[in-house]
Amino acid sequence: MRVKSIVCVKRVPDTEARVRIAADGQSIETAGVKFVLNPYDEFAVEAALKHKEAAGAGDVTVLSVGGGESAETLRTALAMGADAAVLLKSAGPLEGLAVARVIAEEVKGREYDLLLFGMKAIDDDLQAVGPMVAELLGIPAATAVTEFSVEGGKATATREIEGGSEVVELKLPCAITLTKGAYEPRYASLKGIMAAKKKPLEEKPAAGGESGVKVEKLSYPAERSAGRIVGEGPDAVPELLRLLRNEAKVL
Amino acid sequence: MAGIMAFAESRDGEVRKVAHEVVTAARKLADALGTEVHAVVLGPAGSAAAAGELGGFGADKVFVGESDAFAHYSAEGFTTVLAAFLKEHGCDAALFPASAQGKDLAPRVAARLGVGYASEATALDVGGGQVVATRPEYAGKLFAKVSFAGKPAVVSLRPNVFTPVESAKAGEVQKLDVSVNAADFGAVVREIRAAAEAKLDVGEAPIVISGGRGLQNPDNFKLLEELAAAFGGRAAVGASRAVVDAGWRPHGDQVGQTGKTVAPTLYFAVGISGAIQHLAGMRTSRFIVAINKDPEAPIFKVADYGIVGDLFQILPRLTEEVRKMLA
Ligand SMILES: Cc1cc2nc3c(=O)[nH]c(=O)nc-3n(C[C@H](O)[C@H](O)[C@H](O)COP(=O)(O)OP(=O)(O)OC[C@H]3O[C@@H](n4cnc5c(N)ncnc54)[C@H](O)[C@@H]3O)c2cc1C
Ligand SMILES: Nc1ncnc2c1ncn2[C@@H]1O[C@H](COP(=O)(O)O)[C@@H](O)[C@H]1O
Numbered sequence: 001m002r003v004k005s006i007v008c009v010k011r012v013p014d015t016e017a018r019v020r021i022a023a024d025g026q027s028i029e030t031a032g033v034k035f036v037l038n039p040y041d042e043f044a045v046e047a048a049l050k051h052k053e054a055a056g057a058g059d060v061t062v063l064s065v066g067g068g069e070s071a072e073t074l075r076t077a078l079a080m081g082a083d084a085a086v087l088l089k090s091a092g093p094l095e096g097l098a099v100a101r102v103i104a105e106e107v108k109g110r111e112y113d114l115l116l117f118g119m120k121a122i123d124d125d126l127q128a129v130g131p132m133v134a135e136l137l138g139i140p141a142a143t144a145v146t147e148f149s150v151e152g153g154k155a156t157a158t159r160e161i162e163g164g165s166e167v168v169e170l171k172l173p174c175a176i177t178l179t180k181g182a183y184e185p186r187y188a189s190l191k192g193i194m195a196a197k198k199k200p201l202e203e204k205p206a207a208g209g210e211s212g213v214k215v216e217k218l219s220y221p222a223e224r225s226a227g228r229i230v231g232e233g234p235d236a237v238p239e240l241l242r243l244l245r246n247e248a249k250v251l
Numbered sequence: 252m253a254g255i256m257a258f259a260e261s262r263d264g265e266v267r268k269v270a271h272e273v274v275t276a277a278r279k280l281a282d283a284l285g286t287e288v289h290a291v292v293l294g295p296a297g298s299a300a301a302a303g304e305l306g307g308f309g310a311d312k313v314f315v316g317e318s319d320a321f322a323h324y325s326a327e328g329f330t331t332v333l334a335a336f337l338k339e340h341g342c343d344a345a346l347f348p349a350s351a352q353g354k355d356l357a358p359r360v361a362a363r364l365g366v367g368y369a370s371e372a373t374a375l376d377v378g379g380g381q382v383v384a385t386r387p388e389y390a391g392k393l394f395a396k397v398s399f400a401g402k403p404a405v406v407s408l409r410p411n412v413f414t415p416v417e418s419a420k421a422g423e424v425q426k427l428d429v430s431v432n433a434a435d436f437g438a439v440v441r442e443i444r445a446a447a448e449a450k451l452d453v454g455e456a457p458i459v460i461s462g463g464r465g466l467q468n469p470d471n472f473k474l475l476e477e478l479a480a481a482f483g484g485r486a487a488v489g490a491s492r493a494v495v496d497a498g499w500r501p502h503g504d505q506v507g508q509t510g511k512t513v514a515p516t517l518y519f520a521v522g523i524s525g526a527i528q529h530l531a532g533m534r535t536s537r538f539i540v541a542i543n544k545d546p547e548a549p550i551f552k553v554a555d556y557g558i559v560g561d562l563f564q565i566l567p568r569l570t571e572e573v574r575k576m577l578a
Pocket of ligand 1: 015039462463464465466490491492493494505506507508509510511521522523524525526527528529532542543544545548560561562563
């Protein structure tokens with residue numbers, strides 16, 4: 001058997017980053033911000049590698065839509081063990097539907113069993129590109145998957161739902177978006193990092209990414225009003241409940 | 252024709268609580284645009300029974316599509332039915348809950364129609380006759396106001412943010428033709444596994460009580476379960492990543508950047524330090540209570556009310572007082 005995967009990965013600000021709104025009010029300041037491979041995409045890369053290894057044959061191609069800097073993100077995935085990378089270069093950041101259109105256009109002509117995504121990109125937090133691409137390609141998809149198996153022309157995926165999980169069977173090729181679960185991402189070894197430098201990284205312009213939404217304005221969340229220490233130890237409990245009932249009016 | 256479509260999620264023949272929130276939000280939007288609310292329920296035969304109640308939250312009409320193909324949720328099947336419905340009615344907006352099902356389905360519907368999508372919206376407005384959605388980005392560090400290039404505006408709504416409001420509308424139930432065949436689906440749900448005990452999901456509970464490493468071991472989570480029980484079935488127990496990674500609690504209970512985003516009315520952080528990745532999942536809660544022995548713990552910076560001290564002394568007292576108060 002062989003498992004051929006395409007994994008879509010995004011370059012995003014690190015979770016610790018302080019995010020500041022740029023002068024245009026519609027985008028963020030990128031100077032001085034540390035960028036990383038989207039943590040959920042690490043689960044997807046790991047899943048692709050695991051399934052290729054288990055099958056004993058196949059390959060893993062990582063794909064990103066973004067500016068030239070995204071090459072660095074692709075190299076990170078190559079260092080983890082992906083075989084080849086494709087960078088679809090866009091002039092500026094694209095919104096979800098636009099990205100999905102670019103990815104679908106590129107993937108259409110390719111052969112693959114699995115098209116993998118992170119459950120969400122931690123910058124726009126959209127949780128949509130995976131199922132959108134699946135729809136544009138007319139292939140089945142499962143989202144928020146913690147673990148899946150691949151066998152006999154189908155994938156069987158466990159996805160998180162409220163109060164439990166759901167087991168979905170999908171015909172190949174299919175799209176799967178990953179959340180934290182069975183695929184703890186491996187660290188790139190020094191050897192992996194060296195090898196990544198020699199792996200193919202193809203760059204071409206992003207084609208046909210018309211947008212569906214526009215960000216009109218970004219703003220900071222309302223500051224949470226300065227909290228208050230009600231007291232120390234168990235004796236503070238009655239006062240806490242009094243405040244929750246009479247001031248917050250939630251009980 | 253126009254209208255606001257409200258997808259009313261159901262499970263086991265019952266409309267879920269998030270459906271009330273979605274219909275309520277649709278009502279408000281429809282009033283602002285001077286149009287009607289069309290609630291849509293999809294499911295197996297018998298789903299119509301529960302649909303009538305949606306009129307009570309502001310649905311003018313409730314369309315029910317029953318089919319053997321919908322014994323379980325099907326992204327492909329539901330997309331086909333909803334996309335056709337939205338086209339036929341020329342809806343201005345299509346609202347979904349930001350639940351596991353809504354977030355799986357809504358982007359597919361948007362892509363089928365070639366229109367934009369905004370997820371996890373916390374507010375909906377009308378500006379110049381157009382729908383504008385407000386949604387968190389960067390784990391709630393920013394909020395974006397988003398406009399839509401085409402119609403319908405497809406939006407999923409963060410649970411617990413749009414409080415259900417009763418508003419008696421006709422809620423006239425109509426049959427929706429479903430001409431899909433399960434044999435055409437590329438993805439099929441084979442099994443639903445409920446968690447050990449039927450419990451409220453942290454993503455949807457109005458009260459969430461989360462525990463962190465300060466609980467010291469998995470058995471001590473019973474202190475949180477007892478407090479949750481004292482709230483009489485309105486509370487769910489959540490966890491920080493530290494304790495999920497340690498295997499004390501399932502990942503489905505994790506709150507934060509790589510877990511669930513929750514926005515309950517009341518959030519308790521017990522023995523949780525308040526790392527930025529944890530805050531990412533709970534900072535939009537309406538009220539936050541922190542219990543921590545370290546007065547310098549960052550969680551106190553976002554908490555509305557804090558108690559400094561040993562959780563092992565505070566929790567039993569809290570559970571006892573809550574029981575008394577709500578008795
Ligand atoms: C990419 C990435 C993603 C992440 N995603 C998440 C996520 O989704 N969710 C998440 O939670 N974290 C996440 N983290 C981890 C996060 O950085 C923290 O490590 C984690 O939240 C810490 O968990 P904790 O607060 O339970 O433990 P700790 O930080 O160890 O805090 C324990 C707290 O308990 C208090 N305490 C101890 N004993 C008592 C007592 N007897 N009584 C009262 N208080 C007591 C201590 O004072 C301390 O404040 C992520 C990290 C990264 C890098
Ligand atoms: N610009 C991009 N390039 C490649 N993949 C992307 C891009 N944006 C999103 N994705 C993929 O889609 C997933 C979900 O992103 P989102 O819908 O934006 O939350 C991510 O985890 C990636 O796998």
